[in-house]
Amino acid sequence: MGIVNFIINNILTQAAITIALIAMLGLLLQKKSFGQVLSGTLKTLLGFQVLSAGSSIIVGSLTYFGEIFQKGFHTQGIVPSIEAINGQAMNELGLGSDIALTFLAIFIFNIIFARFTQWKYIFLTGQAILWMATMATVFGYFAGLRGFVLIVVGGIVGGAFAVAMPAIAQPIIRKVTGSNDIALGHFCTIGYLFEAGVAKIFGEKGENKRSIEDIELPKAFDFLQDTYLSVMVVMVPLYIITALFAGPDAVDTGSQQYVMYAFMQSIQFVVGVYVLLSGVRLLLAEIVPAFRGIAMKLVPDAIPALDCPVFFPYSPNAVILGFITTTIGTVIAMLTLPLLGLATILPGMLTNFFAGGTAGIFGNAVGGRRGAIIGGIAHGFFITLLPALLVAAFNQLGFINATATDVDTVVAALLYAWLLSPIFKILSI
Numbered sequence: 001m002g003i004v005n006f007i008i009n010n011i012l013t014q015a016a017i018t019i020a021l022i023a024m025l026g027l028l029l030q031k032k033s034f035g036q037v038l039s040g041t042l043k044t045l046l047g048f049q050v051l052s053a054g055s056s057i058i059v060g061s062l063t064y065f066g067e068i069f070q071k072g073f074h075t076q077g078i079v080p081s082i083e084a085i086n087g088q089a090m091n092e093l094g095l096g097s098d099i100a101l102t103f104l105a106i107f108i109f110n111i112i113f114a115r116f117t118q119w120k121y122i123f124l125t126g127q128a129i130l131w132m133a134t135m136a137t138v139f140g141y142f143a144g145l146r147g148f149v150l151i152v153v154g155g156i157v158g159g160a161f162a163v164a165m166p167a168i169a170q171p172i173i174r175k176v177t178g179s180n181d182i183a184l185g186h187f188c189t190i191g192y193l194f195e196a197g198v199a200k201i202f203g204e205k206g207e208n209k210r211s212i213e214d215i216e217l218p219k220a221f222d223f224l225q226d227t228y229l230s231v232m233v234v235m236v237p238l239y240i241i242t243a244l245f246a247g248p249d250a251v252d253t254g255s256q257q258y259v260m261y262a263f264m265q266s267i268q269f270v271v272g273v274y275v276l277l278s279g280v281r282l283l284l285a286e287i288v289p290a291f292r293g294i295a296m297k298l299v300p301d302a303i304p305a306l307d308c309p310v311f312f313p314y315s316p317n318a319v320i321l322g323f324i325t326t327t328i329g330t331v332i333a334m335l336t337l338p339l340l341g342l343a344t345i346l347p348g349m350l351t352n353f354f355a356g357g358t359a360g361i362f363g364n365a366v367g368g369r370r371g372a373i374i375g376g377i378a379h380g381f382f383i384t385l386l387p388a389l390l391v392a393a394f395n396q397l398g399f400i401n402a403t404a405t406d407v408d409t410v411v412a413a414l415l416y417a418w419l420l421s422p423i424f425k426i427l428s429i
Contacts, residue, residue, distance in 0.1 A: 005100055016052060018126050020045035022294065022304075023286060029293030040290050047283030051309060054276025059350060061269040064251060065239060066349040068262070072245030077334065077344030080351075080387045082404040085394075086134045095137050098150055103133040105155025110162040114299045121170075122299065123162035125185040125307045128406065132158040132187060135409045139416030142397045143424045157415070161408055165189040166305040172196055175365050176314050181288045185305030187408035188355040191383045195322075195359040196366045199375035203367015210368045212317045232270045234320050239266035277313050284310065308358040315361045321369075322360015322376050327352045329380015333388075342388040343401070347380075351405045355383060386410045393417040 010017075023044040027037040069075070090096035106129050114120050123129060136154030145153055166183035169192060173184050184192075204210060243250070243262035253261035287304060294302050312319050330347035338344050356379065363375035387403040390410050394402045396417075404410055 005097070007104075014126065016045055016048040019048050019124055019283075019287060022122075022124065023290035026290035026293030029297045030290075040286050044283060044286040044290065047279050047281075047286060049279070051276055051279030051283055054272045054274070054279055055309060057268055057272030057275060058353065059272075061265050061272060062349040062353055064265050065242065065269075066347075068239075068242050068246035068250045069349065070346065071250040072242050072247070075334065075346055077346045078387075078391065078401050078403060079346050080348055080403045080405040082131045082134065082406065082409065085138065085399060085402055085404060086131070088399060088402075089134060089138050093138075093141065095141060098141070099130075099133050099137045101151045102137045102154035102158065103130055105151050106133055106136075106158030106162060109155045109159025111299065113159055113163045114302060117163065119163040119167040120299060120301045121163050121166035121183050121185075121303050121305045122294070123166065123185045123305045125187075125305070128185065128187045128307075128409075129158065129162065131404070131406060131409050132161060132412060135404070135413045136416070138397070138399075139393075139413050139421065143416060143421035145424060153420075157412060157420075161187065161412060162305075165408055166303070168193060169362075170303075172362055172365055173311070176311060176361055180303065182284070182310065183303045183305040184308065184311065184358075186308040186355075186358065187406045188308070188351075188358065188383070189408055190411055191355060191379055191407040192359045192362045194382050195375035195379040196362040197375075198378040199363040199367030199371025202374045203363070203371020204369065205367075208368075209371075211315075212321055212364050212369045212372055213315055215317065215369075228270055228274055230317065231273055231320055232267070234324070235269050236263060236266045238324075239263065239269075273312075273316075276309050277316075280310050280313055308354055311358060311361060315364055318360040318364035318372055319357035320360075321372050322357045322363065322379075323353045325373055325376025326356025326359060326380040326383070329377040329382075330384045331380075332377070333381040333384035337385065337388050342385075343391040343403070345384045345388050345391075345403065347384075348405055351383065352380070355405070355407075356380065383407055386414075390414060 020041050024037055024041040027040045032040070086099070090099065110123050114122055133154060136157050137150065140150045140154050165187065166185055166189075169184045169189050170180070173182070174180055239262045240259060243259055248258040250258070256264070327347055327349070330352060334344055334347060356376065359379045360372050360376055363372035363379070367375060383405065386407050387405060387410060390403045390413055391401065393413065404413070
């Protein structure tokens with residue numbers, strides 16, 4: 001068990017190492033030279049680390065923005081946190097080993113399903129698999145499952161999500177990227193598809209469909225065609241206005257004046273985007289050719305399913321639009337869901353950016369600008385509604401005022417709570 005825990009904690013949940021090792025395996029299966037294997041492996045590792053560094057910069061900036069948003073607009077409620085649920089499950093329920101083994105089982109079943117079905121997707125976002133393993137283990141445990149059965153059922157459910165979600169999203173991903181080389185491996189896919197559906201109904205169609213990426217600006221504003229400058233023009237006012245509402249005492253800014261601090265944090269956000277996109281370019285240049293070895297040997301025609309930031313360079317304006325519209329939708333849901341007797345879920349700026357931005361890409365691809373706007377607001381409401389529904393299920397398990405954000409893991413948890421748990425109890429598995 002110690003070896004398994006070491007592999008999971010130090011390799012499989014470390015996405016950079018996992019992807020680098022997979023790239024190395026692909027190159028070895030292609031019988032590349034030692035130098036080519038070493039170069040491809042290290043560049044893949046470097047690319048992912050650069051991508052992660054960009055994500056970390058963005059996370060730091062958005063954490064600050066979330067704090068001033070809550071204080072500036074006096075919002076109170078539940079902050080979704082799968083990390084807290086994971087910690088409570090491991091420390092208070094003693095499910096650490098079960099979660100680790102379920103994680104491994106999901107990875108194994110993902111490969112099995114990819115090998116023997118038409119869904120040839122290998123899910124490579126390790127952290128997302130860990131959260132899926134947490135949900136499956138916790139809800140399976142309270143459904144009465146134990147030991148081997150708990151792990152296998154969790155592995156089957158998680159493995160099914162790991163191949164199904166990329167497969168369902170792939171038609172839109174092909175439209176966005178113009179190829180079938182990579183897929184989306186992020187457990188917020190149901191939300192992305194929800195936005196795409198809304199965009200399909202209410203968005204622009206046919207010759208009237210206008211992409212947000214093709215927006216025409218007056219000549220004096222040509223500089224906004226630069227991705228980073230356009231992001232800056234949106235984020236700087238957003239941060240400064242929110243800081244003004246929050247006031248000078250909202251967060252500790254040290255010796256720096258609070259408005260200037262907000263300004264510099266908005267610039268940090270843009271820096272994070274720049275670093276992230278640089279990492280994406282480096283990663284894709286290595287992982288796609290290396291993955292052909294696995295496709296040829298282990299899982300014929302296998303396609304790597306990668307984390308959502310990989311797709312940001314394909315539609316950067318839609319990412320920012322998706323972030324803004326999703327945030328609007330989450331605020332509307334925060335204000336209206338309590339009127340329906342549901343919990344108050346606070347907007348999570350990290351989810352709104354990464355999931356909202358990716359959803360914006362889907363909405364824009366399907367329904368153009370109007371689809372991205374209407375779909376984005378609907379997406380924000382949807383990804384707040386599902387966690388609100390999950391609060392009641394968690395309360396029954398003793399996790400008071402707890403919930404999570406990634407909608408695929410939320411759906412998996414509700415699947416256990418509403419369908420599988422009653423079946424297991426009837427069968428007394």
